Amino acid sequence: MxxxxxxxxxxxxxxxxxxxxxxxxxxxxxxxxxxxxxxxxxxxTPQEGLNALKNIDRTILEYSPSQGYLSYREKLVGYYKKFNINVSADDIIITAGGSEAVLFSFLACLNPGDEIIVPEPAYANYMAFAISAGAKIRTIATTIEEGFSLPKVEKFEELINERTRAIMICNPNNPTGYLYTRREMNQIRDLVKKYDLYLFSDEVYREYIYTGSPYISACHLEGIEENVVLIDSVSKRYSECGIRIGALITKNAEVRAAVMKFCQARLSPPLIGQLVAEASLDAPExxxxxxxxxxxxxxxxxxxxxxxxxxxxxxxxxxxxxxxxxxxxxxxxxxxxxxxxxxxxxxxxxxxxxxxxxxxxxxxxxxxxxxxxxxxxxxxxxxxxxxxxxxxxxxxxxxxx
Missing domain, CATH: 3.90.1150.10 (Aspartate Aminotransferase, domain 1)
Known part of the structure; x- marks a missing residue:
């Protein structure tokens, strides 16, 4: 056998x-x-999304564009602007959940044997997607006694070698609920810039910050705009885990072109999910x-x-x-x-x-x-x-x- x-x-x-x-x-x-x-x-789930689902009047459930519907991506531009994330519709690629966004980021940016530094504990599927891409996760420890705050820069630099290609964070964090401070985000920015790394930033929980502290997106960090790949999803934002709609956002045109090849290979993101997600953007405050x-x-x-x-x-x-x-x-x-x-x-x-x-x-x-x-x-x-x-x-x- x-x-x-x-x-x-x-x-x-x-x-x-x-x-x-x-x-x-x-x-x-x-x-x-x-x-x-x-x-x-x-x-x-927002009633606006449910209404869109109930009132689909199409006679054909067709393929959507590989990068997702333009109308949805244009509407997302306004959503991100509320968080001072300034992107264009061309910077946004719609994916089958945040999971596909992570996987395509790894496949497009990493070679087999490349290493990604990830603070641990970390969302378990990052490891699975790294294995799928032939890459290796190297973790930097955070501790429950210190509330899972990031260690000093020196601890990161101990892990960086010729195979290091990226740092990945989840902010706010799954599984710990930790929110990275401005100082910590600047620390990551400086490392990314110094060693010319990618920064993969999973920010699907941005709506849920409880401390009054500011939400610092990777897209807010100056000087590394071309290094940042933002991961997003509607699953938690709108209680829409089952529609499998996420997004990969980057200003790096070369990364987007590479990601699009994988998008074309899988044909298109979910049609019905995009209709629901687009309508859900109209949910009231x-x-x-x-x-x-x-x-x-x-x-x-x-x-x-x-x-x-x-x-x-x-x-x-x-x-x-x-x-x-x-x-x-x-x-x-x-x-x-x-x-x-x-x-x-x-x-x-x-x-x-x-x-x-x-x-x-x-x-x-x-x-x-x-x-x-x-x-x-x-x-x-x-x-x-x-x-x-x-x-x-x-x-x-x-x-x-």
């Missing part, structure tokens, strides 16, 4: 989804599962304000609740809708599996993402989980009770000194 590829062997399982069969089995047994593992918002206010309340509910559980620690996330929490357990993945396979409290259990899957350093994050506060407050409060009871009952619970 033929063997599968080395790439197939190296491709990591998703820490967000790999326990899904255990959750399905728990539900089959009649157990309610509180899904804290995945960034799937339960808030409604009230929609965004209500969603934002809801996440503010959920964040407080979750983080306060976590830190009241003995032995649990969560820093206060400054953006997005995730936190990484440290648990008093021997192994967070074993604990997450045990919760789904062997535990329930009043007919319910919790599903979380083991944080080790967001690190590449062996042993890092072993007692941490990523939790998404995408459930309504009532469900979060119930999930916190279940989590507390699970920790009390778990055989691998580590007692505090």
């Amino acid at each position: 033929p063997k599968i590829s080395i790439r197939g062997h190296e491709m990591p399982e998703s820490p967000i989804r790999k326990l899904a069969p255990l959750a399905a089995a728990a539900k089959k047994r009649g157990t309610k599962v509180y899904h804290l593992n995945i960034g799937q918002p339960d808030l409604p 009230e929609y965004h304000r209500d969603v934002y206010d809801e996440y503010v309340e959920r964040r407080k509910c979750l983080v306060d609740g976590l830190n009241r559980i003995p032995g649990v620690y969560s820093p206060i996330p400054m953006g997005a809708f995730y936190t990484v929490a440290k648990l008093p357990v021997d192994d967070a993945e074993k604990f997450c599996r045990w919760c789904l396979e062997s535990f329930e409290y009043e007919g319910a259990t919790v599903m979380m993402a083991p944080a080790a899957g967001f690190y590449t350093t062996p042993g890092a994050g072993i007692n941490q989980v990523r939790i998404a506060y995408v459930l309504k407050k009532d469900d979060l409060e119930k999930a916190l009770i279940v989590l507390r009871k699970a920790l009390e009952a778990y055989p691998g619970h580590i007692m505090e000194d």
Whole structure:
């Protein structure tokens, strides 16, 4: 029997989804599962987007242009301008979700063997897309004790060598909720400029910043305009994960030309998704304000609740809708599996993402989980009770000194 590829062997399982069969089995047994593992918002999609979906009057669902519809890209120009991101429609390429934008960025900009520096913990799929492109992720450690702030420039420079081609950030960050400061963004800018690197910046959570601190986009950094590739998506902004619409934005014409070859090879981004996403840009400010206010309340509910559980620690996330929490357990993945396979409290259990899957350093994050506060407050409060009871009952619970 033929063997599968080395790439197939190296491709990591998703820490967000790999326990899904255990959750399905728990539900089959009649157990309610509180899904804290995945960034799937339960808030409604804008009515403008839903109306566009319901009122499609086309007689043919045709291919769209490989770079996406011009009308949508032109409308996005106005959206980005609200954040002081000044781009043209030609700078924007529509992709099948932010995931395809990351993959095409890697494929267009990196050669096999090239290295990307990524602060860890990091969104797990970056590793998968790097493997797909034949590139290598080199991580620079951040710690929960320091709130996941960036280390000093010297730590970055220790990793830079002749194979280093790019730095990748997620701001606000998934999985930690950390928001990079102006000083940190300037630090990254200086490194990119000094070593002539690409800066891939995943900024899909820009709407969700809770500290009053300014949102510093990679597109705001002066002097590296040609080095920046911005990654975006409507999935979280409008609760439209399933329409698979993202964007790759860069002022670098050579990068865009290379990306377009991959876009042409996959033909076109989703037609119906673009229609919904374009209409959703007309959502009123009230929609965004209500969603934002809801996440503010959920964040407080979750983080306060976590830190009241003995032995649990969560820093206060400054953006997005995730936190990484440290648990008093021997192994967070074993604990997450045990919760789904062997535990329930009043007919319910919790599903979380083991944080080790967001690190590449062996042993890092072993007692941490990523939790998404995408459930309504009532469900979060119930999930916190279940989590507390699970920790009390778990055989691998580590007692505090």
